[in-house]
Amino acid sequence: MGFFNKDKNKYLHGFAKTNDSLGKKLKFVTENKKQNKEDFMEQLMVTLIEADIGYKTSELICDRFFETCQNYYYLFAKDIMNFLGQTFRDIYFEKPDQDIVFNENGPTVILMVGVNGSGKTSTCAKLANRYLKEDKKVALVAADTFRAGATEQLEKWAERLNIKCISGNPNEDPSSVLVKGCRYAKDNDIDILICDTAGRLQNKVNLMGELEKMSRVVGKEIEGAPHNTWLVLDANTGQNGLSQAELFNEITNLNGIILTKMDGTSKGGIIIAIKNITGLPVRYITVGEQLDDIQDFDFDMYLDSIIGDLKHAS
Ligand SMILES: Nc1nc2c(ncn2[C@@H]2O[C@H](COP(=O)(O)OP(=O)(O)OP(=O)(O)O)[C@@H](O)[C@H]2O)c(=O)[nH]1
């Protein structure tokens, strides 16, 4: 087995459950030859919705698929999977992915936001580890001054990674901790400053207002900051993830999503739904609790996990 295959297998491991669910169900639907066209479309729709693709996007996929296929008298399962793959791709790339923003003239500030328990703090550590391996100088900011123990949690990760963590006091204004973080980063030639924030529900107006303030103050310290504001989204939250993405985006100008706990969900369809509805690209996925359990999101690999078995279809 060549290096690429090994790497690919490791990568596909992150989507193992998506493959088990969406991929296998699609294969089952497409290979079930006894059904008529209407039954097939209905089953396809149900399968897509069950995989968290959401009603609106599932309907779009079915419409596109129907349009493409209506000129064919008979379709082999392999062709159906091919058409579906192409439809997924068309929908995903309708809004082109923007690259991650890196600041050429100073520290790049990444603000991690999301609801409680989505994986923000541990993802800060995984990202830091990732950028350290790329020889970047990284520091963390513990701007979750709200939850008891949150600062210590990030400080522990920083200690493990042997990097600086800028922290505040309990209940200190998180914006003031961010200002300290930005100043430290400028004074110490930090390349990447990763800022953890407190978990907040997207419908809590005052907490969302606090996020807006945080974005504003870092912009006054470092030009263009925050260069990246990423919503950390638990892949298991299903359709609520869409509402999180939409509401956080209204307040903070998100430019990416990190999808966590992909190792625990079979519903990877949310990726297509988020991209279709919000235009936000998935930057990374996390697939476990270890520092190395973070992967770049690669659409081709993702698609391969869903329809990669099509060569075995008849
Ligand atoms: N299995 C698995 N667990 C994860 C993953 N990412 C995070 N977790 C776990 O999810 C739990 C919550 O993670 P945190 O990083 O503390 O989440 P948070 O968003 O900072 O939480 P709050 O600060 O309370 O809002 C922890 O037990 C993590 O180890 C993942 O990719 N896979």
Ligand SMILES: [Mg+2]
């Ligand atoms: Mg946290």
